[in-house]
Amino acid sequence: MRWNDKRYHTLNYELRKKFGCKVFKLSLDGGFTCPNRDGTIGNRGCLFCSEEGSGEFAAPKELDIKEQINDQIKFLAPKWKTGRYIAYFQNFTNTYGPIGKLQRIYNEALECEGIVGIAIATRPDCLTEEVLNLLEELNKKTYLWIELGLQTIHEDTARLIRRGYDIYCFEKAVENLRKRGIDIVTHLIIGLPNESKEEILKSVKYIANKGIQGVKLHLMHILKGTDLYNYYKVNPFPLLEKDEYISIIADALELLPPEMVIHRVTGDGAKDLLVGPRWSLHKLAVISGIDRELKDRDSYQGKNYNK
C-alpha cells in the first residue's frame, strides 16, 4: 500500500487528492475558553493543557478572524502560490460559546479568499443540538472536520489527566456527528503516565472501528507551565525513548484502517517550553524514523487492521 511516497495515509496526500494542490492549515484563536477551565467542569483544565489552550502556534487572539487569516496568508503566499487554506479553530474549545458568535466566526473564515475548508477543535461534551445543527449547515457549505480530543480510552488515565468526560460521552458525540455526515478527527496521546504499550494500542484499536475519518497521534510531551510538569516533578514517570515511540507509531498505523487520514504522528512542543522528551524537537528525524521502520517491516497502514 502506498500513498504517494508514504506508507500511511497522510493529510497532505488527502488534501492534494481532494483539491489538486497543497493546502495549508491556518491556526486561529477564536477567543474561546473551555468548560474544563472556566469552572463548569474544572478550573485547571486537562493535566497537559497549556495557558494557550493547547494551541501554541495560533495567530494572536487580539486580531479578528479575518485579520488572523490574512496575516498568515501574507506570510505563506510569497513561497506557496497555491492559495488554498483550511481555517483551523485550534485554541481551547471552539464550539463553547453563544451560537451567534460561532455562526459569525465560522462564516467570517469562510468569506476569506482562499479558504476551502474549516477544522474545529472541541470537546465531545460541547456539542449541543443547536451546535450540531449549525455544524450540519456548515458541512453543506464547505469541507469540514471536527476534532475531538479523546487521548485515551482508559478511564484511570482519563481521570489522571482530568479529561472531564467519559467514553460514553465521546461515543454519543461521534454518533451525533456521523448521523449528520460530519467528518471526525480524534486525538490520541501516546506515552501518557502509567500506560503500557498494550494499553496504548487498545486505544488505537478502539478508534479503528468507530467510523472516524482521521486521527492525530501526539507524542506526550511535557511543557513548562502545565500541571503535567508539576505532576512530573513530584512523580517522575518514564518518558518514551525515540525508538520506542517510532515502534509504537508503526504498530498503531498497522492497526488503523487504510482510509483513515493520519493528521499527525508526533508532538509539537514549543522549544523554549519543552521539558521532554527533547528528541521530539527533531520532528523530521521522527517522521523519517517512522518511514524507515515501516519500510524495514515491509509494512503499511492497515496491514493489521481487523474490522
Ligand code: SF4
Ligand atoms: S479540553 Fe482542551 S482546552 Fe480544555 S482543558 Fe483540555 S486541553 Fe485544555
